[in-house]
Amino acid sequence: MSRSRVTIKDVAKLAEVSIATVSNVINGTGRVSLDTQRKVEQAIGELDFAPSASARNLKDKKSSLIAVIVPLLEKGRLQDNPFYWHLVRGIEESARDEKLHVILVGIGPDESFSFIREQHLDGLIFVGAFEDTEVVESVLRLNVPCVFMDSLIDNSDFYQVSLDDELGGYIGTKHLLSLGHERIVLLTGLLKKDGVNYCRWQGYRRALEEAGVPYRPELVYEEPTSSLGGYRAASRIGAKGGGVTAVFALSDMVAIGLIKGLHDLGIQVPRDMSIVGFDDDERARYCIPALTTVRQDIVQKGRTAVRLLTAQIERDHSVERQVTLGVELVPRQSTAPLAARVKD
Amino acid sequence: MSRSRVTIKDVAKLAEVSIATVSNVINGTGRVSLDTQRKVEQAIGELDFAPSASARNLKDKKSSLIAVIVPLLEKGRLQDNPFYWHLVRGIEESARDEKLHVILVGIGPDESFSFIREQHLDGLIFVGAFEDTEVVESVLRLNVPCVFMDSLIDNSDFYQVSLDDELGGYIGTKHLLSLGHERIVLLTGLLKKDGVNYCRWQGYRRALEEAGVPYRPELVYEEPTSSLGGYRAASRIGAKGGGVTAVFALSDMVAIGLIKGLHDLGIQVPRDMSIVGFDDDERARYCIPALTTVRQDIVQKGRTAVRLLTAQIERDHSVERQVTLGVELVPRQSTAPLAARVKD
DNA sequence: ATTACTTAGTTAAATGGTTGACCAATGAAG
């Protein structure tokens, strides 16, 4: 009794009406008397019928599916910053409210977009900077609603949601400067043009300049964004002679590895070294010492992306194309005045 | 020039063949001469054609989509343990290898399965224990390949991937016992029958029993699984008079909150209190002190789930239905012999 | 009584592919 899927036809037969009527009942379209409506609903219930999305999609040229597109790391591996979970979470939650579903797609540099083109996706959210302009172009050819996140493409036609990264870099640096630090290492991930790190780096420079502190390129460490990267950077940073008294890590994940690394070297935070992170994920709050960091609301970022997407889907042109979310310095225990150091 | 989607017909026309031939070229089916093949491929390239997944799905009654189904917290919110990211990551990576795509679905208690039933999903991965047996039953009616993860349903017909949670509870507890601790708090999430915590709790009891240490129900704290939950538990645990010298937290996330809470109370880990976590996520390694924990390979768990799913999809009955992954104690700095405490 | 409008429903085309059945042409074997 491998009964195949119940179709609208079966329902029609049982309810003794045409399939068009069943369709009308389901969608609340057309004209149906209350009587037939009930008959049909009864039949649907009895047969436990669910309309086929494929058939409907084919007709409507849509799918109620949106894709979150994340660039892959090497070897087809997805980004491993668990921070992404919060992003995806925000997206899924908002999408669910809009009766959309989220499909997660990792995409590599060589990978083709075939999948994305074959599905009739209702929308695309690109996360992060795609170096390949080719990617962007082939996407635009698809004529599908898109939102670019954290990818600072200079084109006001694009829907984009980003963070005020420059300001984030600025306030984090300024905080350290105001505590008297001057030799501040910037521990950043890849400084891709149009990427978030690049902007934060600019904020860092602006703060230095404003404070009259010379910018030293040798204090900018470009490391992979991982806790291990932070951990490893500790020895370079902690080395005598550098005179470094503070570090601004552009990810909490990195900052946490760094603190651990310094700790293992016997360098105390914040007594010997002040640390500022970026993101304010949960780890920052529960870290010892609690991490001073530049907060962004990543869940909100995801929600905003969905909002920009649905605006496009519904052709609501009243919605702004570019949203820049704010940042906020969250002072905690990982930073201290330089003076404290002099005392010891 | 809002050119509508290019279809197989357009390609056929351009290549001067029938649509059947185009389809054959695309799928490598039927018989096509090298010459026509080239002609068709040329046309496909020229028109930038991508076959419609909806149409294909309709015919094939499949979608190349699998769903990861996660039970929602209150108010439609997704689980917020970033640990889920690694799970999803493992699933996505493996699915990609199998040319499947992953759709993330949060499902609430009242929520209907309509979406899941409407899409012709190729497979379903259920994460966590669903209390509702109704859910499970309605899933089975769908006749779709399913894998249950961390949901210890006692039915050997089901494909399940789980962890040796009982052993995890056992080795974590045993580790503390072997260090001389006897009053060991078990800091657990909800103790749902068939849930992972329940099994770990059993392992905890077995270890106590084996060591001849009486089981005290008042040492089992059932708290929400969050860092904040752990943080808050600190004051109860640290209270004088209890004589508690060690805590086994069934999630690193909770353990980290706990350590912070204890730290804020001036209780030092491991000198005053030994802590064991569970999961071994990255936070455990970079926490101060580094967290002794029971390791599970969550990415592997995700990969295994996909393997069990594809086995079902491909009707490969040689694959085992139940996979139980191993656990491993990772001793770090958050645990110390009880003797150390006596000394101070 | 004719016309016109509603109401409730049906019919059939269309969506974009896949696929088994069929066919024509060629060559080989008997």
Next chain:
DNA sequence: CTTCATTGGTCAACCATTTAACTAAGTAAT
């Protein structure tokens, strides 16, 4: 010269739905 197989390709049915166009019947207006 038939018979048969092989090659290369076409035809048309089918998948499950939506929807525009149509019909049939009843009612209201002229």
